[in-house]
Amino acid sequence: EPEVTQTPSHQVTQMGQEVILRCVPISNHLYFYWYRQILGQKVEFLVSFYNNEISEKSEIFDDQFSVERPDGSNFTLKIRSTKLEDSAMYFCASSTGTQETQYFGPGTRLLVL
Amino acid sequence: AQTVTQSQPEMSVQEAETVTLSCTYDTSESDYYLFWYKQPPSRQMILVIRQEAYKQQNATENRFSVNFQKAAKSFSLKISDSQLGDAAMYFCAYRVNFGNEKLTFGTGTRLTIIP
Numbered sequence: 001e002p003e004v005t006q007t008p009s010h011q012v013t014q015m016g017q018e019v020i021l022r023c024v025p026i027s028n029h030l031y032f033y034w035y036r037q038i039l040g041q042k043v044e045f046l047v048s049f050y051n052n053e054i055s056e057k058s059e060i061f062d063d064q065f066s067v068e069r070p071d072g073s074n075f076t077l078k079i080r081s082t083k084l085e086d087s088a089m090y091f092c093a094s095s096t097g098t099q100e101t102q103y104f105g106p107g108t109r110l111l112v113l
Numbered sequence: 114a115q116t117v118t119q120s121q122p123e124m125s126v127q128e129a130e131t132v133t134l135s136c137t138y139d140t141s142e143s144d145y146y147l148f149w150y151k152q153p154p155s156r157q158m159i160l161v162i163r164q165e166a167y168k169q170q171n172a173t174e175n176r177f178s179v180n181f182q183k184a185a186k187s188f189s190l191k192i193s194d195s196q197l198g199d200a201a202m203y204f205c206a207y208r209v210n211f212g213n214e215k216l217t218f219g220t221g222t223r224l225t226i227i228p
Contacts (some may be wrong), residue, residue: 045215104157105157
């Protein structure tokens, strides 16, 4: 069964460094999402992406964040200058349409020191 | 704004027994979807079941079923014949049926299965 994959599974970085989290959505999916989950808290929406554009973003998704689909398979989340509070699990998800189920990847655990 | 509330931070159930996880939500919309996602210790979010608000019939997936009460804005998950592999964090989630694509999650219920 096709699934969403994410790399790396874990990343440790120093505060102020840039990180890029990578996702490979399910191949026939057109809508892509990033969510995050700070340890012990609920999963929060960050951004949705369709047709090479951001379709919606939350107030968490400030100028430090950006998303890109650099080729036909990858979907990336970049954090330009990481802060301690960016430490979280980051989930990528994809779907075939806005009314369809979102399928999640296994997540990337980001730790900012 | 839509909110999702899960009032049971933790639940436990004896293996082979039935357990019900509660979820309530608040919305002014009439057309939306509700979901239960499972997050085992591996931390991958897995879809358990989905309910469309315009459908009166409660969704069922094998041992998992929901009790959807639209007027009460309640969406509980029933797990029958609980198995050790059901141990996980369960999240209730909501999404409106047009425009806004984002999922709004509850805070989760940690389910423990007692052998």
